Amino acid sequence: AQSVAQPEDQVNVAEGNPLTVKCTYSVSGNPYLFWYVQYPNRGLQFLLKYITGDNLVKGSYGFEAEFNKSQTSFHLKKPSALVSDSALYFCAVRDREYGNKLVFGAGTILRVKS
Amino acid sequence: KAGVTQTPRYLIKTRGQQVTLSCSPISGHRSVSWYQQTPGQGLQFLFEYFSETQRNKGNFPGRFSGRQFSNSRSEMNVSTLELGDSALYLCASSRYQSAGETQYFGPGTRLLVL
DSSP states (O other): OOEEEOOOSEEEEETTSOEEEOOEEEOSSSOOEEEEEEOTTOOEEEEEEEOSSOSEEEOGGGOEEEEETTTTEEEEEESSOOGGGOEEEEEEEEOGGGTTOEEEOOOEEEEEEO | OOOOEEEOSEEEEOTTOOEEEEEEOOTTOOEEEEEEEETTTEEEEEEEEETTEEEEEOSOOTTEEEEEOTTSOEEEEEOSOOGGGOEEEEEEEESSSOTTOOOEEOOOEEEEEO
16 A cells, blocks of 8 residues: 655744755555645645656745655755745655545644744 | 635534535546545545546545535535544545646535534
C-alpha cells in the first residue's frame, strides 16, 4: 500500500529564514506526490505536485519541493518564510491501485515567528 | 472560475439521526472524492465518483454512502450517526479520474454529533 510520512509534528522558523517541511513516501512504481496547505477552518489548498520530469517542482506562493528518488523524499521548501505561511501542511501520494484516492501524511504544523 | 462549494458549512446533529452533505465541483470537473478529517485519524478517503458511478470506496461502514448526479454534483449521506462521526468532511474535484490530475478541495462541512 502507498503511504507517506511526515516525521515532524511541528516546524518553527523565524520570518525571513528558509523553511523545510519533510515528507517521505513508500509506493510501488513511480510516485505521484502532492503538497497541500490548510489554514484554520478552511479546506485544503493545492501547492504543487510531482508527476514526472524535473526533480525541483515550483508551486504557489513561492513554495517549491525537491523530489529525491534515492531517498524517497519530497520535501517542501521556501527560501524566505512569511508569518502568513503559518498553517498545517500535508504531503500526499496518489494510490494508483485505487483510482484517484489520495493518501495523506499526518500533517506538519508550520509556525513562522516574526 | 468558482471553486468547489460545499453545503452546509456547519451541522449539529444528535446520535441516531442521519445527515446529507452536498458538494458542487468546479465547472467541468467530473470526478468528485470525499474525505473525512479528524484529529485522531487525520485525512481518510471515503469514496470517489466519476460519471455518476462510484469508482472507489474507503474503509468506512455502510452507514456512509454517496451518489453523483448527471451535473457532477455529489452528495454523501451518513445514517444512524455516532459520536465518532464528528469531523470535517471535505469534498474534492478533478477533471478526470487519472493519477496526475490535481484534486481541488472545498472548504468542508463541519459535522458535530451530540
